[in-house]
Amino acid sequence: MSTNSSSSSGVSFLSLLGLLFIGLKLTGFIDWSWWWVLAPFYVGLFLVIAVIAFVIAINK
DSSP states (O other): OOOOOOOOOOOOHHHHHHHHHHHHHHSSSSSOOHHTTTTHHHHHHHHHHHHHHHHHHOOO
């Protein structure tokens, strides 16, 4: 019996962007508010919440 399964365990683009912004902020290359520096993490969270809300709205 042969099964094909693939899994991807990588870092997302938004996570890498967030880590880059944090590094730039801590080293002084950018002088942004922490809200903007951490925004890539919020975007990912809001996308997940929006998808969950959409699925719940469709199933009702």
